[in-house]
Amino acid sequence: xxxxxxxxxxxxxxxxxxxxxxxxxxxxxxxxxxxxxxxxxxxxxxxxxxxxxxxxxxxxxxxxxxxxxxxxxxxxxxxxxxxxxxxxxxxxxxxxxxxxxxxxxxxxxxxxxxxxxxxxxxxxxxxxxxxxxxxxxxxxxxxxxxxxxxxxxxxxxxxxxxxxxxxxxxxxxxxxxxxxxxxxxxxxxxxxxxxxxxxxxxxxxxxxxxxxxxxxxxxxxxxxxxxxxxxx
Numbered sequence: 125x126x127x128x129x130x131x132x133x134x135x136x137x138x139x140x141x142x143x144x145x146x147x148x149x150x151x152x153x154x155x156x157x158x159x160x161x162x163x164x165x166x167x168x169x170x171x172x173x174x175x176x177x178x179x180x181x182x183x184x185x186x187x188x189x190x191x192x193x194x195x196x197x198x199x200x201x202x203x204x205x206x207x208x209x210x211x212x213x214x215x216x217x218x219x220x221x222x223x224x225x226x227x228x229x230x231x232x233x234x235x236x237x238x239x240x241x242x243x244x245x246x247x248x249x250x251x252x253x254x255x256x257x258x259x260x261x262x263x264x265x266x267x268x269x270x271x272x273x274x275x276x277x278x279x280x281x282x283x284x285x286x287x288x289x290x291x292x293x294x295x296x297x298x299x300x301x302x303x304x305x306x307x308x309x310x311x312x313x314x315x316x317x318x319x320x321x322x323x324x325x326x327x328x329x330x331x332x333x334x335x336x337x338x339x340x341x342x343x344x345x346x347x348x349x350x351x352x353x354x355x356x
Contacts, residue, residue, distance in 0.1 A: 125331040126233045128319055129250030131241035133288045135267040137301035138256040142237045144312050151231050153222040155238040162214035163188050169214040198281050230332045252296035257288050259302050
């Protein structure tokens, strides 16, 4: 199995690239969706976060008010680190459950869409690593327009993440999304060819098909060995 890492920064266009993979029938494990699930009312993650941040972060229906929680952690690095520590075990286990489901289905290539791929040290499980990059000013302008916030708030959010230039230096593949959507789609087509090329032998043995092949070889070897011993 080939596990492709996909990351970027807020308003870099990572979600657009993620959707392009989905449109080409490449399964995607979205860490943001997993993170939403682990914050649902009654879950272990929910209980830890409410205990740490108080019931003021809850909506009337008892669910976490995610925008309100976001405002708190984006303005306070200490609280942001606390939130990450509280949820990291739940998010990691959720991601691996999704990977296992896709492995059992026989998927040969999957994409892990993880904003904090490097910060969470999950880059060591992925190859290749794709970073969706955009220049700082374009990123700020897009974020301000999308979320209708001022420049200070936008900078607080971008500064809360690892710098895109640093992520770019760690990437195997860089998609520059500073241009038009047509430019992005043109780059994506080239990336798609790289991502869907035949599996290496190592990747094959990590796939379900490879595991079954290995198991079949072992069984055949054992049966053959018994047959030989029976003739002695």
